[in-house]
Amino acid sequence: MRGLIFVALLTVAACGPSETPPPPTSEPVPTTQAAAPPAPSNDEEQAKIAALASPYNEANYEAGRRVFAQCRSCHVIDAGAPHRVGPNLHGVFGREIGTAQGFTYSQAVQDASFVWDADHLDHWLQNPQTFLPGNRMAFAGVRDETQRRDLIAYLMVEASE
C-alpha cells in the first residue's frame, strides 16, 4: 500500500514539471526581449560620432572611452576641472599647442607652434617623443591606428561638451 502511494506521488512529480513549464516561459520571453533594447546608454554620443568627418565617423565611442583610461591619470576633459599632471583637455581642438590657461608647459611645447586638430593629435598620440622631442608627457603612445581613431573621436565629442 505504501509502495503504491509512493509510485503515485512519483508519477505526479514526474508528470507535473513536463506539463506546467511550457505555457509560462513561451509567453513572457517576447515581452522581456522587447524591453531590453533601451538599455545601451551611449546612443547620444555615438550619434555625435556619426556626424564627424571621415574616418572619425566610423569610430566606436565606447572603445574610445576605454582608450582614454590611459590618459585619465594625467588629464581631465571636463570644462573648468583643475589640471592634473597634464593640462585639462577641454576645448583642445582648435587651440594653439601649450595654451591651456594656468598650466606650465615644457620649453619644447612652449616653443612649438600649431593648432591642435585631428591630424596633429594623431601624430602626437602615436608617439609623443618623436613627434615633439623634449616634451614632458611621459606616455609611450597609442600604436594601434583603430584605437587612436576611436580615442580622437571620443575626444572630439567630450572636449567640446
Ligand code: HEC
Ligand atoms: C603620465 C602623464 C600623462 C599621460 C598618461 C598622458 N599625458 Fe598628455 N600630457 C601630459 C603632460 C605633462 C603634458 C604637457 C607636456 C609638456 O608640457 O611638455 C601633456 C600634454 C598633452 C597634450 C597637449 C595639450 C596642450 O594644451 O597643448 C595633449 C593633446 C595630450 N597631452 C593628450 C593626451 C592623451 C589623449 C593621452 C592619453 C592617450 C595623454 N595625453 C596621456 C601628461 C600625460
